[in-house]
Amino acid sequence: MKKKNWNLILGTVITSIMLLLIVVGFFFTPYDSQQMNIDLKLASPSLAHPLGCDHFGRDILSRVMEGAGTTFFVAIGTVLLGCVIGIIMGAVTGYFGGILDEILMRLNDALFAFPSILLALVFISLFGSGKYNVILALGIAFVPSFARIVRSEFLRCKSLDYVRAARLAGASHLRIMFVHILPNILPVLLSSLMIGFNNAVLAEASMSYLGIGVQPPDSSLGMMLSEAQTYLFRAPWYVLAPGVAIVLLILGFALLAESINKKK
Amino acid sequence: MKAILKKLITMIITLFIVSFLVFLAFSVIPGDPALSKLGTQATPEALEALREEMGLNEPFFTRYFTWIGSFFTGDMGTSYSYGIPVSELIMDKLPITLVLTGIALVIMMVFTVLLGIYAARHEGGIIDRILMVVNQIIMAVPAFFAGIIICFVFGLILKWFTPGAFVSYEKDFGGFVAYLIAPAVAIALPKCAMASKLLRSSLIEQGNMDYIRTAYSRGNTTKGVLYRHALRNAMIPVVTFWAMAYTDMIAGSVVIEQVFGIPGIGRILLTGISNRDYPVVMAIICLLALFIIVANTLVDLIYKWIDPRMRDNG
Numbered sequence: 001m002k003k004k005n006w007n008l009i010l011g012t013v014i015t016s017i018m019l020l021l022i023v024v025g026f027f028f029t030p031y032d033s034q035q036m037n038i039d040l041k042l043a044s045p046s047l048a049h050p051l052g053c054d055h056f057g058r059d060i061l062s063r064v065m066e067g068a069g070t071t072f073f074v075a076i077g078t079v080l081l082g083c084v085i086g087i088i089m090g091a092v093t094g095y096f097g098g099i100l101d102e103i104l105m106r107l108n109d110a111l112f113a114f115p116s117i118l119l120a121l122v123f124i125s126l127f128g129s130g131k132y133n134v135i136l137a138l139g140i141a142f143v144p145s146f147a148r149i150v151r152s153e154f155l156r157c158k159s160l161d162y163v164r165a166a167r168l169a170g171a172s173h174l175r176i177m178f179v180h181i182l183p184n185i186l187p188v189l190l191s192s193l194m195i196g197f198n199n200a201v202l203a204e205a206s207m208s209y210l211g212i213g214v215q216p217p218d219s220s221l222g223m224m225l226s227e228a229q230t231y232l233f234r235a236p237w238y239v240l241a242p243g244v245a246i247v248l249l250i251l252g253f254a255l256l257a258e259s260i261n262k263k264k
Numbered sequence: 265m266k267a268i269l270k271k272l273i274t275m276i277i278t279l280f281i282v283s284f285l286v287f288l289a290f291s292v293i294p295g296d297p298a299l300s301k302l303g304t305q306a307t308p309e310a311l312e313a314l315r316e317e318m319g320l321n322e323p324f325f326t327r328y329f330t331w332i333g334s335f336f337t338g339d340m341g342t343s344y345s346y347g348i349p350v351s352e353l354i355m356d357k358l359p360i361t362l363v364l365t366g367i368a369l370v371i372m373m374v375f376t377v378l379l380g381i382y383a384a385r386h387e388g389g390i391i392d393r394i395l396m397v398v399n400q401i402i403m404a405v406p407a408f409f410a411g412i413i414i415c416f417v418f419g420l421i422l423k424w425f426t427p428g429a430f431v432s433y434e435k436d437f438g439g440f441v442a443y444l445i446a447p448a449v450a451i452a453l454p455k456c457a458m459a460s461k462l463l464r465s466s467l468i469e470q471g472n473m474d475y476i477r478t479a480y481s482r483g484n485t486t487k488g489v490l491y492r493h494a495l496r497n498a499m500i501p502v503v504t505f506w507a508m509a510y511t512d513m514i515a516g517s518v519v520i521e522q523v524f525g526i527p528g529i530g531r532i533l534l535t536g537i538s539n540r541d542y543p544v545v546m547a548i549i550c551l552l553a554l555f556i557i558v559a560n561t562l563v564d565l566i567y568k569w570i571d572p573r574m575r576d577n578g
Contacts, residue, residue: 110281115515118552125537125545126289202406206519209408212537229412229523233420243409251404 011255018249022072025065054227060241067219068245074135074214075200079193081139086146087189091177093147094154105151108144116141117203121212129212138203142196149192153185187260194257198250205246221246268565275561282553283335287328290542335550341543345535350547353532358551359433360528363441364521365513367448368455372509375456376502380463381490387468399457407516411450411523418446430526447524451516455509462505466498500571507563511556 054060089108093101111119116138123137157163158181166180207213208222216223224242231238322330331341340350383392402410419427425446431439470476471494479489518530529548536544 106277106281107285110278110285114282114553114556115511117515118518118549121518121533121537122286122289122545122549125540125542198404205406206408210519210522210534212534225409225412226522229415232412232416236416239412239416243412246406246409247401247404250406251401254400254404 005259007255008259011252011259013252014248015252015256018068018245018252021065021245022069025062025069029059029062029065054224054231054235054238060224060238063219063224064221064241064245067221067224067242068249070131070214070218070220071201071204071208071222071246071249074131074138074204074220075197077135078138078142078200078204079196081135082142082196083146083189083193085139085143087150087182089143089147090150091154091182094151095158095173095177095181101151104147108147111144116145116199117206120203120207124207124212129207129215131214131218134204134207134213138200141203142200146192146196149188150185153188154181157181157184191257191260194253194260198253198257201246201249267568271561271564275557278557279554280332282557283332283550284328286546286549286553287331290546291324291327335547340547343536343541343544345539345541345544350543353544354529354548354551356434357527357529357532360444360526361514361517361521361530363433364444364448364517364526364528365451365510367441367444368452368513368517369506369510371448371452372456372459372513373506375452376459376463376506379456379460380467380502381495383460383464384467384471385490387464392464396461399461402457403454403461405454407451407454408519408523410453411447411520414446414450415523427524430524443524444526447517447520447526450523451513451520455513459502459505459509463498463502466501467494470494470498496570500567503563503566503570507560510559514552514555 054063089104093104119141120134120137123140124133127133127136154177162184163176163180166176171180204213204220205222205225208220209226211223211226213222214220221242225239225246228235228238228242334340338351340354342348343350343353346353379395383395386392415427418424425443431443433440467490476489476494479493484492517528518533520526521528521530522534529552532544533548535541536548
């Protein structure tokens with residue numbers, strides 16, 4: 001009997017729920033996420049407000065939906081930026097090798113030893129905070145890890161038969177790199193993309209929690225957590241809502257990444 | 265011996281690259297440190313004098329080497345916003361971060377080995393399966409959220425400690441260490457989950473190898489085979505992971521200090537970033553990089569000690 005792939009099933013379910021929440025939140029939230037109502041200050045969960053209200057009486061569910069959207073947007077932007085630059089760097093260095101490879105990889109090693117969040121903090125202190133700066137900072141910080149993976153895959157593939165055949169057929173280097181090799185390394189890239197996405201969610205949440213990430217009026221899960229921490233004793237559900245949203249977002253993609261890895 | 269020397273040289277080169285990149289990054293940003301120190305009301309003469317005094321008129325490489333030279337003699341420049349030497353600002357905070365990550369490292373190592381071995385020995389059992397699920401969930405919990413929950417459960421409900429009541433290590437070292445245990449657990453938790461999962465699968469993989477069967481056939485007990493043969497080989501990927509986890513924990517401590525109200529390096533770094541106090545930010549980033557690079561080099565050396573095969577080809 002074939003064993004059911006629980007990782008895949010659970011991962012898909014959790015990710016779909018989160019994506020649904022985010023997509024719906026983009027068009028429609030149960031309440032206006034900025035609308036304050038002092039009567040409902042720190043109201044506990046009820047039928048009208050399933051996740052309760054925050055310290056300004058704003059509906060937490062609406063804010064979580066919107067915040068998850070921001071976090072998702074930043075994470076996707078980061079992964080795309082890091083991945084595109086990383087693929088180009090990794091492809092060029094892995095395929096051609098030589099002195100450029102040496103220099104870029106030494107730089108990469110130096111940066112790779114550095115936790116990406118610290119690197120992002122350096123960039124944030126240079127560019128300033130805000131949604132787009134966070135994407136830029138984290139994106140650059142993520143380049144080394146992608147470049148490293150892509151490079152090693154290109155190194156492995158460049159002497160394989162199908163690449164030689166393509167060379168014989170007269171394909172240009174550019175074509176071999178991006179039309180022949182790149183699709184072949186997609187499975188490896190896909191799972192590292194998902195792991196990268198998770199790291200980006202984590203990094204964005206941490207930075208917004210510290211107050212140097214996404215700035216108001218944009219809402220973000222990390223920012224909600226730092227506001228909620230003040231009311232930990234009076235309104236524990238306030239902390240729980242954004243926290244659980246982060247956990248589910250990460251868990252879903254982690255399970256998916258794991259199921260891809262297992263299949264290989 | 266030669267391999268060790270080679271490692272040390274690589275380490276020094278990496279240090280130079282990192283410090284150079286940091287210096288470069290903070291030099292190319294627009295903005296004049298002298299102007300931001302004096303304000304826009306300053307006269308051009310005063311500005312010029314201050315620039316000369318701060319050494320801003322020197323060529324780039326001269327400035328870099330002056331900076332890196334004085335960095336190693338302990339002079340890290342003067343903070344723009346506090347007006348006191350950076351070294352004074354961060355030196356007494358350094359032990360806090362070191363002790364915090366140190367405790368977290370010990371917690372991670374102990375629990376990785378305990379849980380990993382237990383799960384591998386009882387592979388497929390009920391506790392192994394529960395551990396797997398719990399690990400999977402814990403891995404998805406960011407350290408700072410874990411910290412908030414620990415604050416709530418152990419601080420506010422069980423009252424094992426008072427969140428925010430940080431004790432300075434100069435006053436009461438025991439109380440200081442005791443307060444750091446909760447945040448250390450928070451940063452160690454996700455790493456612990458990942459590492460014990462890794463050790464489990466690594467041990468199981470080793471268990472299927474020929475040399476293990478040979479060891480059994482020579483009449484060794486399960487325990488003997490596990491601890492003397494399998495564990496040593498299984499630990500190799502785990503040690504690599506520990507090293508990476510430690511660097512992550514150093515970065516994580518910046519965040520977790522904020523959760524537990526610990527006045528460590530992280531807080532100064534954050535105020536430095538929001539005040540654009542570049543000497544402070546540069547010094548802290550370089551110091552943390554120093555830790556990380558030294559830690560990585562140490563791990564490489566430990567590696568060679570665990571795995572004799574690595575000793576010759578360094």
